[in-house]
Amino acid sequence: MRVRLVLGTSNSSLGLVFLIVASWAIFGLGGSGFLSSFNLYSVGQLAARDAVLGMAQAALVVIARMNLAVGSIGAICASLLGYLLVSASVPLPLALVSVCVVGVLASLLMGIVELRSGLSSFIVTLAFLSAYGGAALLATGAQQYEITSKVLNRLGNGSLFVSSLCPLVVVALVCGVMVWLLYTRNGLGWRMLAVGSNEQAARVSGVNVRTVVLASYAISGLLCAVAAVMESSYQLNVNAGVGSDWLLPSFIAPVLGGLALTGGDISVIGILLAALFYDSLQSGLTILNVPSYWLELAEGLVLLVAVVLDQFRHSRRRSAHYRPTEVVTALGQEPVA
Amino acid sequence: MMVRVLRAQWMPLLGAIVVAGIVLSFTNKEFGTAFNVYTILQTAAVDAVIGLSQMVVLSVGDLSLAVGGIGGLVTIAVGNLFSVQHWPIGAAIVGALLVGLVCGLLNGLIIAYTGISGFIVTLATGTAFTGISYGVTSTIPYSNVSSVLVTLGQGRASFFPYALIVTIVATVLIGGALRFLPIGREVLAVGGNREAAVLSGLSRQRSVLIAHTVSGLLAAVAAVMYVGVLQSATPATGSDWLIISFAVPIIGGTALVGGEASASGCFVAAIVLAAINDALIVLNINTNAVELAEGLLIFAAVLAGRFGQVVLRPGQRGGSRRGGVAPATSDVPAATT
């Protein structure tokens, strides 16, 4: 059941498709310019970044953990990119590679701390949220970098084939394909799903849980770096403030996309569609002249509704799941004699 | 009682800070002035109440990411009620506190009766509340702030800020409630060992509801104080409360997993953090280092707490039947029925 979700044929993906079509229809019918190539372009731009961000969070949610520091890692990566390109005049390819490496290492450090200390990922990544955020500010002194790289500019603001398609969408799709391949066609991905579904069973079956955890952190960090580069490519003005608003979107895409917060499954299609829907919604509201100040409320409500619906959907499935043997269960669990 | 205070976890920390502070006040003329001490205590006054707001939720074994959002909403409530609706300041404050209480109640109802983890629910509602704040004000702060509030927030007697009175009262009330009210003991019991508590007839739903409601009220108190401190009711209030809300209780000895809370510890920890912040400024060290320092302090506090557990817990003969390896659980508090 869960394994099939990876192919995205779950109910939630179909539901998302419907929601996207419906919202595009509703917003577009207003004659308001929602369906204009200019607007669709910007939706694609934002959705691409949110999709990658969602994948960064999903990498840890899959193994039953969470990454609260996605934004701070993004801040480090964006500031580093700005510094390398603007102050150090490093050629673009080298800068991109460096940023990705730093993202991986920063996240890997969190993973090492989690494994060594035995603390929960919540507290570890919370502490690093603060530490890395502060480090980024400290290193850059809140300086702004204006990125002049033409390549990056074209990536973030140019168009591909059609004027409504931002190249960043392709980047997101490529990431999506790679993540999909990881979890469906790769031993490491399979092990991650196993660890997320039942860490102890995976351990007893000979899976090296340590390696799996570290790899997941590394992937999360890498995707944070990619998201930072994406944002830098369309903002073109970066500082250590990048990522300060990443926490919520990083959860919206996975949750809306059907991932269980308890781990063990992933739907790449779901994440991509969820990001698209979420940004369509935001854009649509803006087009309808809803002041941008109300958009944050919409974000919160969307997540809340998604979570509540998900709870009812999963609680039906959950009753079919095994619960560990316990002598005393006061909360309706089922002991076996 | 006095002995218990001396043996409190934060004693060594406080001692170290007092010593460091005294030293600093001799070497740096600015640090030891009444005004500087007042500045420290003023910041600490608000931070301590923010910490209490989270502490109450931690006590029941849950987390709230909505403390900042509630803070922002209450801020604009008091601003709006006073400067737009022209309510007398007393009524405006009461109205604003009620807003905070209702927000907390809402969180509590959703969490207690749907069983969804507090983390994701408050992530969503916190964002929604912030969204409402921004929406209503269009991000424009209210600058007409009642002089009563300003006196509360900025008034002082030499080094003693009037705001600290509110903090002391709140600390005593909350600490007292957790210790002497049956509902307070119920909250801590549910947080400490939910099964044992439920088997003894205590109610998880009731505890969670009360905890979140009181948390909302406390966040509201902090917000009202802060309006006076800042002399402005801005919807941006609360945006940086997340880290503080966790750092203060954790450093002050409240357990992240529930069942153990220290109101007095929050008080001391808030002073410590404010003092460190201030020292960094006075010493002309980069203020961005504060975030970094907070992150590291959280780590140190949690690790120190765990170390204490490992040292103090008596060993068991024979170990458990289950082979000594705890069943793995998701870091995202799983939904519970």
Added chain:
Amino acid sequence: MIAQASSATNRAAEQPSFAMGDVWKNFGGIVALSGAELTLQAGEIHALIGENGAGKSTMINIATGVQQPDRGTLTLKGEQVEFLRPKAAVDHGVSVVHQERNLVAKFSVAENLFLGRLPLTGGFVNYRRMVAEARPWLEQVGLEIDPLTEAGRLSPGQAQLMEIAKALAQDCQVLLLDEPTSSITEGEFAHLFDILRNLRAQGASIVFVSHKLEEVYALCDRVTVLRDGRNVVTGQPLAEVSQGEIIHAMVGRNIEVLTGSARQSSHVGGPRLGLANVSTEFGHVGLNLSVHAGEIVGLYGLVGAGRTELARSLVGLAKITGGEVRIDSQPVKIRNPFDALRNHRLGYVSEDRKGEGLILQHSISRNVSITVWQRVEGLIGWLTEPRARQLVREPLSRLNVKMDRLSQPVASLSGGNQQKVSAAKWIAAEAEVLIFDEPTVGIDVAAKDAMHRLLRELAEQGKAVLLISSDLREVIQLADRILIMGGFRLLGELENSGDYEAVSREVMRTITAAASGAQGSLA
């Protein structure tokens, strides 16, 4: 409700203090209890015995209001009652002390005693009264500690006494104790027995759940034995039942005699797996055993003997604290199951098949291939279902797993087939040394037969098999040598002649001898 007792007891005419009659309980298809019953008299200590899966925990949960029976009655002093939640049971005087501690660690002992019923003055908690009211209860159980001590700092034995004090403070007439001596010291349980005898003298009804027969005989008056959710022995005075009869009642399987004769063992060479003076973090000390290629070594013992703990330590899930573990006569340090499998070809089929043996949400092929993904992974870990399935079909057909498709989730299989899948992955892994932990508990006859055939085949193929089982008949049918374990020690070892009567007598004698050795100190 008439109690079932022999005429030797003159209590036969007395009304039972608490009775559970014709109790049925079903969990989504798994029958935990089918018409079980338990009848208690005032002023007795009643032993409740049964192996894992027999239904004891469910009986206790129903008696204490944690769960409700599908069918059946609860009667308290002749009146029918219903316990819809735990508090109802406590209010009616039925209390329980569980095997695992159930206390709020950061609260004081006194507060744990009065959890949910704190003494109040004017609405505020009165700590002074709490301490004062706690003292007499603590004294009654002989717990000489400051009532303000943090409960988390108590030793397991002290904590247990605290929970008993709590039950007493709740005015209990019926006290259920679940495996109370599993984690306390010998000194502590002599003391515990005194307390229980005092309670009995005061007229309370005590249910003593234990697998330690020496304690049961030292302490209890009557015994009820459950097996597979039913009563095998109901309320018999212990004076009229022998230990052997109880063990037989516990472990005998009420099914047809399994086909297949005892094995002819043929092993050559040195031991594949050897333990020399091994001790573990659980308290095993000085264990010596060996398993050769082509051999099945049965590790028999009653529940709580320490066999599973040993297996887990061997495979790296818990710590070996002393001695040497040897694979092919070379000393090794196995750090985790990953190490065990990759470097030493050692596999462990867990007794907890749903929690550890399987990933229930995953498909059959995923579950079986998990141990061998690294073998079929291409460069950079490229892995597809067809590749994984290559290695999966053979073990599954060998075990005759009944399924619709390989992609079916394991949760949808029957218990027997689930167990087969759990074992299949180690077959696929081609482990050379295999530890099977209770492989046939809770599965149907046909599946059991398939597992037995598998074990024999594995031995014939030259694997070294360590079979942990509480089914003596099974052990005698399959094993070349039988090791007997009890109390985390090896009690004895014997060659298996295949003669069920002779061997089982010898095994029981060993166990009972070890038990009476302990019994002397308890009378």
